[in-house]
Amino acid sequence: QVQLVESGGGLVQAGESLRLSCAASGSISSIAVMGWYRQAPGKQRELVARIFNSGSTNYAGSVKGRFIISRNDARNTIFLQMNSLKPEDTAVYYCNAIVQGSNVWGQGTQVTVTS
Secondary structure (H helix, E strand, O other): OEEEEEEOOEEEEOOOOEEEEEEEEEOHHHEEEEEEEEEOOOOOOEEEEEEEOOOOEEEOOOOOOOEEEEEOOOOOEEEEEEOOOOHHHOEEEEEEEEEOOEEEEOOOEEEEEEO
């Protein structure tokens, strides 16, 4: 069993930055990939960024160059540094882990960007 807890959301103005954190607990060694997804009102949940066990990363085109995903040395916490935020980044951000082929989700954290 893996549990994920996000933190760091909030309300910011366009152009500002936020850093999200996601702490994983439980069977950490069974995690293959961790990442961030987001869901805006009336839209489908979409991938923002993810980091593989190898350390390789990939990003949605809409955030590339602005967001950075990283993790701590223990590989039990990931971060999403969000810079140059735009109103269209407003969404609930969910932490995700792939554990033995199954998705595990955090509870989500709201990010609101005003113009």
